[in-house]
Amino acid sequence: MSAHRARTFVSPVACSPYALAQSGQTVTAMQDEHAVSREAFLARGWCHFHHDPQLAQWVADTRDAARAAVRAAENAEWLRCGGTWFVGVNALPNNERGAVRGGAAVAGQAVEFIREALGLAQLVWDRAQVSVVYPGYPQPMATESAAAYRYRRERDAAHLDGVLRQGPRKRRHLCEHHAFILGIPMVETSRDASPLTLWEGSHEITRRTLQTAFAGVPPEDWQAIDITELYQSLRRRIFAECRRVEIAARPGEAYLVHRLALHGIMPWPTTATAGPDGRMIVYFRPDVGSAEQWLSMP
Numbered sequence: 001m002s003a004h005r006a007r008t009f010v011s012p013v014a015c016s017p018y019a020l021a022q023s024g025q026t027v028t029a030m031q032d033e034h035a036v037s038r039e040a041f042l043a044r045g046w047c048h049f050h051h052d053p054q055l056a057q058w059v060a061d062t063r064d065a066a067r068a069a070v071r072a073a074e075n076a077e078w079l080r081c082g083g084t085w086f087v088g089v090n091a092l093p094n095n096e097r098g099a100v101r102g103g104a105a106v107a108g109q110a111v112e113f114i115r116e117a118l119g120l121a122q123l124v125w126d127r128a129q130v131s132v133v134y135p136g137y138p139q140p141m142a143t144e145s146a147a148a149y150r151y152r153r154e155r156d157a158a159h160l161d162g163v164l165r166q167g168p169r170k171r172r173h174l175c176e177h178h179a180f181i182l183g184i185p186m187v188e189t190s191r192d193a194s195p196l197t198l199w200e201g202s203h204e205i206t207r208r209t210l211q212t213a214f215a216g217v218p219p220e221d222w223q224a225i226d227i228t229e230l231y232q233s234l235r236r237r238i239f240a241e242c243r244r245v246e247i248a249a250r251p252g253e254a255y256l257v258h259r260l261a262l263h264g265i266m267p268w269p270t271t272a273t274a275g276p277d278g279r280m281i282v283y284f285r286p287d288v289g290s291a292e293q294w295l296s297m298p
């Protein structure tokens, strides 16, 4: 067993979001030795998939295209935080099967889990995000307030995907409806090289909060509702009630994040190591179809 899989920190039976909710506690990523179960995923809001030869082949087929996307002039706008984060939303030129030119379709246990356990058999893959973090992340940027920078450093810039700032006043609205977030590491790094962080069980707090906020409003009108203050108080509640986990994985492995889970990126510590590609992770986030499904699906 490699050092990357050596420790199990969370009992696989402790799956209730309430059982896991302990204020202020941080846990380094767990990879339990049990098969991934739908129940565990739905309780925690995330799961990890061990090394899979099919996914490892996909990574090998796709890595050069991801590198080219990071270097491409048309993607230069995605470099943020003083050059320490390449955001790379939809930067990978993959087709609807998740394949880049000359490569295989994205496949393996994680994809089977999504199709079978989550019932998303008709999945059409979006153009994936290529998220790269470099040593020193995060550095301040002119477009970010001091408070936002502090939130990035101290709270991993924790957020819900799809709740975006809109308009000149930058108010928060539910704008995108991703079905899930599938993270696929593309290169080897140390475990502490800015892993994704996640607040376990937060997805069900999000669901109940937004179901209350949107009650009686047709789903097509949800995007018009300003949820700025609600979103801020939701994040505070999650920080107080849920355990933060750091989810590190290696090429050939993958992790799945529930679409309603609060998550972020850990700042790069001085101890972290990576090659010239930095910490490169590809994220698939296909659209779920409607706001109503986004909030009501398991």
Ligand SMILES: [Fe+2]
Binding pocket: 159, 160, 161, 263
């Ligand atoms: Fe995100």
